[in-house]
Amino acid sequence: MAEARRWELAGHRRLGKGKGKVVGVVVLDGWGEAAPDPFNCIHVADTPALDALKKGAPERWRLIKAHGTAVGLPTDDDMGNSEVGHNALGAGQIYAQGAKLVDMALASGKIYEGEGFKYIQQCFDKGTLHLIGLLSDGGVHSRIDQLQLLLKGASDHGAKRIRVHILTDGRDVLDGSSVRFVEMLENDLAKLRDKGVDARFASGGGRMYVTMDRYENDWQVVKRGWDAQVLGEAPHKFQNALEAVKKLREDPKANDQYLPPFVIVDERGSPIGPIVDGDAVVTFNFRADRMVMLAKALEYENFDKFDRVRFPKIRYAGMLQYDGELKLPRHFLVAPPEIERTSGEYLARNGIRTYACSETVKFGHVTFFWNGNRSGYFNPNLEKYEEIPSDIGIPFNEQPKMKAVEIAEKARDAILSRKYDQVRVNIANGDMVGHTGDIEATIIGCKAADDAVKIILDAIEQVGGIFVVTADHGNAEDMVKRDKSGKPLRDEDGNVQPLTSHTLNPVPIAIGGPGLQPGVRFRSELPSAGLANVAATVMNLHGFEAPDHYEPTLIEVVDK
Ligand SMILES: O=C(O)[C@H](O)COP(=O)(O)O
Numbered sequence: 052m053a054e055a056r057r058w059e060l061a062g063h064r065r066l067g068k069g070k071g072k073v074v075g076v077v078v079l080d081g082w083g084e085a086a087p088d089p090f091n092c093i094h095v096a097d098t099p100a101l102d103a104l105k106k107g108a109p110e111r112w113r114l115i116k117a118h119g120t121a122v123g124l125p126t127d128d129d130m131g132n133s134e135v136g137h138n139a140l141g142a143g144q145i146y147a148q149g150a151k152l153v154d155m156a157l158a159s160g161k162i163y164e165g166e167g168f169k170y171i172q173q174c175f176d177k178g179t180l181h182l183i184g185l186l187s188d189g190g191v192h193s194r195i196d197q198l199q200l201l202l203k204g205a206s207d208h209g210a211k212r213i214r215v216h217i218l219t220d221g222r223d224v225l226d227g228s229s230v231r232f233v234e235m236l237e238n239d240l241a242k243l244r245d246k247g248v249d250a251r252f253a254s255g256g257g258r259m260y261v262t263m264d265r266y267e268n269d270w271q272v273v274k275r276g277w278d279a280q281v282l283g284e285a286p287h288k289f290q291n292a293l294e295a296v297k298k299l300r301e302d303p304k305a306n307d308q309y310l311p312p313f314v315i316v317d318e319r320g321s322p323i324g325p326i327v328d329g330d331a332v333v334t335f336n337f338r339a340d341r342m343v344m345l346a347k348a349l350e351y352e353n354f355d356k357f358d359r360v361r362f363p364k365i366r367y368a369g370m371l372q373y374d375g376e377l378k379l380p381r382h383f384l385v386a387p388p389e390i391e392r393t394s395g396e397y398l399a400r401n402g403i404r405t406y407a408c409s410e411t412v413k414f415g416h417v418t419f420f421w422n423g424n425r426s427g428y429f430n431p432n433l434e435k436y437e438e439i440p441s442d443i444g445i446p447f448n449e450q451p452k453m454k455a456v457e458i459a460e461k462a463r464d465a466i467l468s469r470k471y472d473q474v475r476v477n478i479a480n481g482d483m484v485g486h487t488g489d490i491e492a493t494i495i496g497c498k499a500a501d502d503a504v505k506i507i508l509d510a511i512e513q514v515g516g517i518f519v520v521t522a523d524h525g526n527a528e529d530m531v532k533r534d535k536s537g538k539p540l541r542d543e544d545g546n547v548q549p550l551t552s553h554t555l556n557p558v559p560i561a562i563g564g565p566g567l568q569p570g571v572r573f574r575s576e577l578p579s580a581g582l583a584n585v586a587a588t589v590m591n592l593h594g595f596e597a598p599d600h601y602e603p604t605l606i607e608v609v610d611k
């Protein structure tokens with residue numbers, strides 16, 4: 052029973068002596084393992100530091116699972132992602148994640164019995180139900196099949212007027228797939244209209260340009276969405292969403308991720324679905340990071356991030372509650388996973404001093420996600436979290452080195468200061484540049500990530516410390532869409548179809564450093580281990596046994 056568990060960790064039987072040595076924990080974002088291939092940017096890039104880890108000590112390098120049920124996703128066809136990946140890395144336990152919890156609530160119908168649904172339902176008589184979110188089957192932030200079920204369920208439960216505000220994807224799914232998803236949903240909306248429900252698309256835009264910013268990197272992204280969704284204002288106006296997406300994609304530089312905002316208008320040119328007093332709003336993404344900013348704009352009375360012009364009196368619910376600490380939003384359709392007793396909390400309660408750092412676009416990954424979707428410190432006297440501002444307003448293939456070296460230099464300084472027992476970073480390049488689909492740029496990004504790793508490992512060497520280098524899921528190791536036999540798919544002009552999404556590949560984990568006892572090696576009897584096994588491993592390296600309810604440690608100590 053959780054309440055009977057103690058917070059105090061027992062000293063490790065063999066590694067207790069390791070206590071007091073600094074442990075550097077490096078998470079390479081979007082860094083999977085795949086066969087050598089011209090579209091494996093990690094393989095093509097010059098990565099001497101990581102190559103040395105792989106070739107140097109076979110007992111201290113292995114692969115671990117980073118996708119599907121190993122990280123709490125519904126099936127093993129689900130690729131990994133940062134949220135579930137960092138949750139597993141930090142929590143040491145596998146929780147059923149948002150995607151699965153929503154599936155279960157929809158399948159059982161419990162979603163319609165909950166407080167959140169009842170709250171918004173009160174607007175159905177007189178107001179409009181607005182559904183805002185990412186339209187794709189990527190399964191990272193949302194899933195179209197869940198939206199389809201929710202649409203039907205909401206209308207069965209009394210919604211008479213529904214407006215859908217879409218964000219096109221092209222990041223977790225192939226670029227150009229927006230057209231197919233709009234067609235699919237238009238079909239559903241048409242069926243609802245046949246049944247007498249006034250259900251239509253109202254606005255849209257590409258996820259990276261409209262609404263789905265994260266960690267307050269660029270509020271203008273949220274403002275563009277607000278203008279379209281709430282005010283009914285956008286530079287582009289169309290009478291239907293399919294035409295909108297097709298037309299906007301005709302610009303040779305256009306892609307789904309960055310489509311400009313548009314609104315759907317009637318014959319007279321008036322927007323058909325601005326959000327007004329008395330309406331209900333649901334943000335149907337289950338994943339938190341890219342919904343928190345919009346949730347704040349929709350919910351906070353006092354708000355100064357941009358001029359909202361109007362702040363309609365609505366009833367708003369998230370698909371999940373996106374931030375348990377902030378209780379944001381107050382109302383939600385499905386309770387989020389309650390990730391408890393994370394390694395961050397255990398270590399803080401056992402006196403471990405931690406420094407965590409990344410650049411803005413991944414800052415919450417090594418803090419908020421790592422700590423079980425919890426903002427803030429466990430113990431401000433022992434922890435310091437530092438954010439390096441990311442470049443804003445440019446796609447990352449234009450600056451593929453990102454802030455890798457700056458993050459590594461911060462980590463180096465933290466290590467050399469000897470003020471911390473754990474120094475944890477996320478290096479973003481493999482993922483953020485990988486998502487652009489730009490192979491040349493991703494190769495440059497991977498090299499920059501390797502440079503960063505070298506800086507950190509050198510610092511660990513200097514202080515006699517220990518390192519753990521791993522990743523949260525794959526991305527840069529496979530940058531092309533393939534047929535079933537694994538051959539890259541090409542279009543009529545012979546161009547390959549870039550793969551912007553994450554992958555199902557395992558990720559590497561390497562341990563080492565002068566502070567690691569000679570007999571420490573990876574156990575051989577855990578072939579299916581995954582990211583959730585890392586927390587117990589890191590606790591051991593700090594000189595502690597892990598709690599019994601954690602997934603087992605990856606390491607053992609043999610006599611040397
Ligand atoms: O939000 C994103 O950028 C992608 O959908 C997923 O990437 P992440 O899981 O690595 O953040």
Ligand SMILES: [Mn+2]
Pocket residue numbers: 080081132133134136482523524
């Ligand atoms: Mn990631």
Ligand SMILES: [Mn+2]
Pocket residue numbers: 081133482483486526553
């Ligand atoms: Mn990613």
